[in-house]
Amino acid sequence: SSIQCLELGNNHLLDEGAMFLASGLEGNYCLRTLGLSSNGIGCEGLKKIAKALKETAIQELDISDNRFSGSGTLALADALEGNM
DSSP: OOOSEEEOTTSOOHHHHHHHHHHHHTTOTTOOEEEOOSSOOOHHHHHHHHHHHTTSOOOEEEOOSOOOOHHHHHHHHHHHTTOO
C-alpha cells in the first residue's frame, strides 16, 4: 500500500531532506495530501519535490513558509499542470 497523507511541517528538512523525501515519494501514485510548511526548503528541494509529485493525484499541498522563489515555483507549476 502507498501513503495517502503525509504531514512533515516544521521538521527543518532543508533542501537535502526534501531531496531524500522526493526520492521516497517517487512511484507513490496515491498521495493526496502533503504538508511541508516551515522546512527551509529552497528552489533545489522544491524542484525535486515537484518532479516526484508529477505522477501523483495530489489534492492538498502546503509549502508555506519555505525559502524557494521563481525557478522552484515554476517547476512546481509545470509538474502540477495536468493535475486537476
